[in-house]
Amino acid sequence: MARIPDAFIDDLLARTDIVEVIGARVPLKRQGKEYAACCPFHDERSPSFTVSPTKQFYHCFGCGAHGSAISFLMNYDRMEFLDAVEELARSTGMEIPRETQQRNQDGDTQALFNALDAAAGFFRKQLAANAKARAYLDGRGVDDALREQFGIGYAPDGFSALKDALGSDERRLGLLERAGLLSKNDRGHSYDKFRDRVMFPIADRRGRTIAFGGRVLDKSDGPKYLNSPETALFHKGRELYGLWQVRQANQKIARLIVVEGYMDVIALFQHGIAQAVATLGTATTPDHAELLFRNAPDVYFCFDGDAAGRRAATRAMESVLPRMRDGRQAFFLFLPDGEDPDSLVRAEGAAGIDARLREAVPLSRFLFDSLGADVNLGTLDGKARLAERAQPMLAQIPDGAFADLMRQRLTELTGVGARGSAPQTHVPTHRVRRGASMVPAPKRSLVRAAISLLLQRPALALELPDSYRFTALRQPGITLLTELIALVHARPGITTGSLLEHFEEREEAEALQKLAAQSMPGEEAGWRDEFVGAIAQLDRQTLQQRIDELQTRVSEGGFSSLTDQEKAELRDLQQAPGKRI
Numbered sequence: 001m002a003r004i005p006d007a008f009i010d011d012l013l014a015r016t017d018i019v020e021v022i023g024a025r026v027p028l029k030r031q032g033k034e035y036a037a038c039c040p041f042h043d044e045r046s047p048s049f050t051v052s053p054t055k056q057f058y059h060c061f062g063c064g065a066h067g068s069a070i071s072f073l074m075n076y077d078r079m080e081f082l083d084a085v086e087e088l089a090r091s092t093g094m095e096i097p098r099e100t101q102q103r104n105q106d107g108d109t110q111a112l113f114n115a116l117d118a119a120a121g122f123f124r125k126q127l128a129a130n131a132k133a134r135a136y137l138d139g140r141g142v143d144d145a146l147r148e149q150f151g152i153g154y155a156p157d158g159f160s161a162l163k164d165a166l167g168s169d170e171r172r173l174g175l176l177e178r179a180g181l182l183s184k185n186d187r188g189h190s191y192d193k194f195r196d197r198v199m200f201p202i203a204d205r206r207g208r209t210i211a212f213g214g215r216v217l218d219k220s221d222g223p224k225y226l227n228s229p230e231t232a233l234f235h236k237g238r239e240l241y242g243l244w245q246v247r248q249a250n251q252k253i254a255r256l257i258v259v260e261g262y263m264d265v266i267a268l269f270q271h272g273i274a275q276a277v278a279t280l281g282t283a284t285t286p287d288h289a290e291l292l293f294r295n296a297p298d299v300y301f302c303f304d305g306d307a308a309g310r311r312a313a314t315r316a317m318e319s320v321l322p323r324m325r326d327g328r329q330a331f332f333l334f335l336p337d338g339e340d341p342d343s344l345v346r347a348e349g350a351a352g353i354d355a356r357l358r359e360a361v362p363l364s365r366f367l368f369d370s371l372g373a374d375v376n377l378g379t380l381d382g383k384a385r386l387a388e389r390a391q392p393m394l395a396q397i398p399d400g401a402f403a404d405l406m407r408q409r410l411t412e413l414t415g416v417g418a419r420g421s422a423p424q425t426h427v428p429t430h431r432v433r434r435g436a437s438m439v440p441a442p443k444r445s446l447v448r449a450a451i452s453l454l455l456q457r458p459a460l461a462l463e464l465p466d467s468y469r470f471t472a473l474r475q476p477g478i479t480l481l482t483e484l485i486a487l488v489h490a491r492p493g494i495t496t497g498s499l500l501e502h503f504e505e506r507e508e509a510e511a512l513q514k515l516a517a518q519s520m521p522g523e524e525a526g527w528r529d530e531f532v533g534a535i536a537q538l539d540r541q542t543l544q545q546r547i548d549e550l551q552t553r554v555s556e557g558g559f560s561s562l563t564d565q566e567k568a569e570l571r572d573l574q575q576a577p578g579k580r581i
Contacts, residue, residue: 010493015092018056018069041065042327055496059517063327066513068497078295080205115175116209122165123153123199130154133198151201155194162192180228200262203244210234213262227281237285240277249274255298259341267342271350284316289323298329300357305334326400331360387416447477450534453527454484455516460531461488470538547573
C-alpha cells in the first residue's frame with residue numbers, strides 16, 4: 001500500500017484523544033495534568049505508566065514503552081500500522097487519502113486475498129471428502145475443533161483439481177499464479193503446486209489467508225513440507241504460523257513459544273498450550289523477533305539439542321539482542337535427541353512442557369556460554385577472546401538495566417568492560433568548589449533546553465523566523481535541534497507523539513523520549529520567551545564563534561591573511577550590538 005501522507009497522520013493524531021484510546025483499555029487515574037496507570041506492557045505493582053493529553057504521548061518510566069495513540073494500538077492490540085491508522089480514522093470520522101493508483105493497487109491486493117480465501121475453502125471441502133487425509137489427522141490426534149480452528153484442509157492428488165475449480169478464466173488463473181498456488185512447467189503450462197497434501201493455511205495478523213503449508217501424505221512424494229513461495233502478500237521472514245490463533249485464544253499473551261513445524265503448534269494447542277507459533281522454514285529473522293516481542297514480553301525458542309539446533313539458537317539470539325528492551329525476556333529450550341514439541345507434549349503432557357520451559361536457558365546465560373564454549377577463562381588470553389567476541393554483541397542491546405547487567409557480567413567473567421554503550425546525551429559538567437572538595441556541578445545547556453521545550457510544545461518552533469544563525473554553531477545537538485525545527489515548520493500540526501515516532505528508528509530516539517517524558521520547570525506561559533531566548537543566545541554564540549575564528553587567523557597570519565570580504569565581515573561582527581555572550 002502506498003505511504004500515508006505525514007500531514008494526514010498529524011491531523012489524525014491531533015483529532016485523537018489518546019486518553020480516551022488508552023483509557024478504554026487500561027484503567028487510568030488522573031494525576032495533575034496527566035494520567036497514570038500500572039504499565040500494560042510489563043508487570044509492576046506501582047504505577048509508572050503516564051499518559052499526557054497535551055503531548056498526545058504515553059511513557060512508562062519502568063520499561064521505557066512510549067509513543068502515540070497509533071503505537072499504543074500496535075503494541076497493546078497487536079495491530080499493524082495500517083490497521084491502527086484505520087481504527088483511529090474510523091473513530092474520528094476521517095477517511096484515509098488514497099490516490100487513484102493506490103486504489104487500483106488496493107483492489108488488486110483484495111483480489112489476491114479473495115483467491116487465497118477461495119482456495120482455503122476448497123481445501124477444507126476436499127478434506128471432508130478424503131478418508132486418507134482424515135485418517136492421518138485422526139492418527140495425530142487432530143480433532144474436528146482443531147481442524148476448524150486452524151482451517152486445515154487437503155489438496156487432492158492430480159495436477160489440476162484446484163485449477164479446474166477456481167481458474168475459470170485467464171484473470172483467475174493469473175491470480176492463482178500470483179498467489180503461489182500454481183506452478184509452470186518448461187512449456188509454460190500451469191498446474192497445481194500442492195498435490196495430495198494436508199494443507200495448513202497461513203494467516204496474517206488480521207486473520208486473512210496469505211499462504212499455505214502442505215504436509216505430504218506419501219513420503220515418496222517430494223519434500224515432507226512444502227510452503228507457498230514468496231508473493232506480494234507473503235514474506236516468510238515476516239510471518240509466524242499460529243500467531244493469529246494465539247491472539248484469538250489469549251486475551252493477554254504472557255509468553256510465546258517458538259517451534260519449527262505446523263504440527264508442533266497444533267499439538268501444543270491440543271494439550272492446552274495456546275501460545276505456540278512456528279517460523280516458516282527459515283531461521284528467526286529480526287522481523288520475527290520484533291513481531292514476537294510486540295505480542296509477548298517473554299519468548300521461548302525451542303530447538304533440537306544437536307549442532308544444527310545450537311546454530312539456529314545463535315541466529316535467533318542475534319536477531320533478538322537489539323530488541324531486548326527492559327521488560328523483555330528470551331529463553332532457549334533444547335530438546336532431547338529424537339524429540340520435538342509434538343512428541344514431547346504427547347508423552348509428558350502440558351505439565352511436562354511447562355516444567356521444561358521453567359528450566360529453559362535465559363538469553364544472558366546462553367550468550368556467554370555459547371561465546372565461551374571453546375575459551376579457557378583461566379587464562380588472560382581466554383578472557384580477552386571472550387571479551388572480544390562479546391563486546392560487539394552487547395553493544396546491540398538497547399540502553400537499560402538489562403544492558404548494564406550484561407556489561408557487568410562480562411566484566412565479572414573477564415575483567416574487561418563492554419565497549420559500545422550509547423553516547424551520553426547529558427551535557428558535560430564543569431567542576432566547582434563546594435566547601436573543601438571539588439564536585440561536579442551541572443552546566444545548563446541551551447541546546448538541550450531548546451529541544452526539551454520543543455518536545456513539550458512543538459508549535460514553539462513556529463515562533464522563529466525563517467532564517468537563524470545557530471545552525472553553524474559547533475555544539476552537540478545543534479544538528480538535531482535544526483532538524484526538529486525544520487520538521488515542525490514542514491508539519492505545523494505535529495504532536496509530541498508524532499515527533500517521537502519520526503525518530504523511532506534513529507539513535508536519538510531514546511534520549512528524545514526521555515526528554516519528552518520530563519516535566520519542565522516554570523510556568524507554561526513562559527515557555528515561548530524561554531525558547532526564543534535560548535535560540536537568540538545560540539545565535540549570539542554563533543556570531544562569537546565566527547569572530548574567534550577570524551581573530552585566530554589574524555593572530556597567526558596578520559590582518560592581511562584575511563580576504564577583503566572577511567575583513568569587512570570581522571569589522572561588522574565586532575561592531576554588532578550584543579555580540580558578546
